[in-house]
Amino acid sequence: QKEVEQNSGPLSVPEGAIASLNCTYSDRGSQSFFWYRQYSGKSPELIMFIYSNGDKEDGRFTAQLNKASQYVSLLIRDSQPSDSATYLCAVSNTGKLIFGQGTTLQVKP
Amino acid sequence: SAVISQKPSRDICQRGTSLTIQCQVDSQVTMMFWYRQQPGQSLTLIATANQGSEATYESGFVIDKFPISRPNLTFSTLTVSNMSPEDSSIYLCSVELIEAFFGQGTRLTVV
Numbered sequence: 001q002k003e004v005e006q007n008s009g010p011l012s013v014p015e016g017a018i019a020s021l022n023c024t025y026s027d028r029g030s031q032s033f034f035w036y037r038q039y040s041g042k043s044p045e046l047i048m049f050i051y052s053n054g055d056k057e058d059g060r061f062t063a064q065l066n067k068a069s070q071y072v073s074l075l076i077r078d079s080q081p082s083d084s085a086t087y088l089c090a091v092s093n094t095g096k097l098i099f100g101q102g103t104t105l106q107v108k109p
Numbered sequence: 110s111a112v113i114s115q116k117p118s119r120d121i122c123q124r125g126t127s128l129t130i131q132c133q134v135d136s137q138v139t140m141m142f143w144y145r146q147q148p149g150q151s152l153t154l155i156a157t158a159n160q161g162s163e164a165t166y167e168s169g170f171v172i173d174k175f176p177i178s179r180p181n182l183t184f185s186t187l188t189v190s191n192m193s194p195e196d197s198s199i200y201l202c203s204v205e206l207i208e209a210f211f212g213q214g215t216r217l218t219v220v
Contacts (some may be wrong), residue, residue: 095205
């Protein structure tokens with residue numbers, strides 16, 4: 001079992017819709033959870049981080065964490081074509097990050 | 110937040126040679142991390158660089174192939190030794206802060 005799992009996609013949504021990206025992890029001791037966005041040929045860019053169960057909202061982005069289910073998700077409201085990228089889920093216990101394989105999101109105009 | 114400067118940003122190297130990548134942070138940090146992203150893949154942690162001690166390598170990575178230096182709390186280098194085409198990847202450094210930031214990465218092509 002991979003430590004951090006994501007559906008590779010591609011996930012295709014129409015412009016203006018809500019995109020839902022999901023991630024599960026195996027290490028129950030994980031304490032910090034991150035979502036990165038990566039455009040092709042670019043370095044990962046941090047979008048959100050979350051530590052506590054529940055929801056955390058920042059603009060159009062909402063991160064949701066459920067430690068009991070070992071599940072973290074990212075919702076993108078009012079999706080834009082510029083949101084088209086690969087979204088990487090990362091989990092940390094001791095400072096080092098373990099990444100999922102990433103989900104490719106395509107937002108169609 | 111932290112500003113991480115990494116260089117070179119890209120390089121094309123001959124097989125059998127070595128390349129040293131530098132990572133500079135604008136604040137003192139305890140741990141620095143080096144990751145590799147192979148084409149079409151996600152990021153994999155190579156090693157954790159601690160100031161004043163040897164780096165800690167992840168499974169599948171060895172010091173002879175990826176020697177790391179950490180002379181102070183703001184700087185680290187990663188060397189990719191005796192390169193082969195399989196080493197063609199993006200190499201990224203990161204630091205442990207509340208928010209984990211990455212440098213811009215080094216895109217390495219081995220021919």
